[in-house]
Structure formats: C-alpha cells, structure tokens
Amino acid sequence: MRLGGLKYFLLFLAQAVLWNYFNFSQFIVIAILPAMILCLPISRSTVEAMLIAFVTGVATDFLVTGQLGLTAFALVPVALIRRGVISLVFGSELFARGEELSVRRLGWLKFVPAVLLMTGAFLLPYIWLDDAGTRPFWFGAAKFGLSLLLSGFVSVFICDILLEDTAARWR
Numbered sequence: 001m002r003l004g005g006l007k008y009f010l011l012f013l014a015q016a017v018l019w020n021y022f023n024f025s026q027f028i029v030i031a032i033l034p035a036m037i038l039c040l041p042i043s044r045s046t047v048e049a050m051l052i053a054f055v056t057g058v059a060t061d062f063l064v065t066g067q068l069g070l071t072a073f074a075l076v077p078v079a080l081i082r083r084g085v086i087s088l089v090f091g092s093e094l095f096a097r098g099e100e101l102s103v104r105r106l107g108w109l110k111f112v113p114a115v116l117l118m119t120g121a122f123l124l125p126y127i128w129l130d131d132a133g134t135r136p137f138w139f140g141a142a143k144f145g146l147s148l149l150l151s152g153f154v155s156v157f158i159c160d161i162l163l164e165d166t167a168a169r170w171r
Contacts, residue, residue: 011158011161011162012060015031015032016060016063018030019060026143027146028147031119031147033075034078036162037079037118039158040052042095046083050079052079053079054076056072057069057071070126073126089110089117090110090114102163103159108156116148119148123144127140127143127144
C-alpha cells in the first residue's frame, strides 16, 4: 500500500472516530471526507472517484452509528463534481499537464474555495436527509453554516496532510 493510500485509510478511520466519539454539538458536523475525495489523484476518472466515494461512504456508515447509506448518498455527488471543481478553481491546465494537486504549490487561497465547494456539496444532502423534515429550516441552515465553516477549516489542513508536494512550482 502506498503512502497516499495509507494516509487515506487513516483519515477515514479518523472520520469514523470523530463522528462516533466527538459530537461537540447538535449544530456541528465535522466532515473531512469531501476533502479526501478532492485529494484523490488527478489520474482517477470520475467513475473511479464515485466508486471510491461510495465504498468510503458505506464503510463510514457501517462504522458510525447512523443510517446506513446516508454518507454514501451525500459523498457520491461530491465525487461527481470533483473534476469540475478542480477545473473551476485550479484551472484545466492541471489535467493537461498531468500535475497533481499540492497545497504548497497552488496556494491556500485556491484550496479554501475548492474545499468549501466540496464540503458544501456534501453537507447539503447530508443535513437535509439526516434531519428528514423533523427540524425547522433555521436549525438546518445554522447547522449547515457552522458545519461548513468548521469542516472547511479542518479540511484545508487535511488536504495539506494528504497531498504530497511532488514537484516545484510549475515554470
């Protein structure tokens, strides 16, 4: 197993432990899984990323005391929009040059919007289905806002851990 796969697996376990044992508030869901999907190698196709997201989501739901399939339902669309978000935020040159993502090379200012877009795309269906119409709109909106801010902050650092700086800045 390569170092990237080991890091992915350890962060997957960290997400399961975080959701099982560290529920800080009913208003906060700390989700690092969307950042993990964003950090998959550029060479992975959309279908491969969706399959990885589905397996990761189902495995997370299995380890976490929650509804089976909820995380997978919210994570697969994140994998679907992954290449679009990368093209939108970082430019399509990454695909043309075959470069990998790197926080140090591309900069924090580009990673923050990418992580927020991916995390927001995950949290919308996750919170909507988790609440299942049993809580008022303001509660879901507050949960989404607080979770997006905290998850986005943590996820940028997760991206820095997960991504290897493979090359110097492109010339």
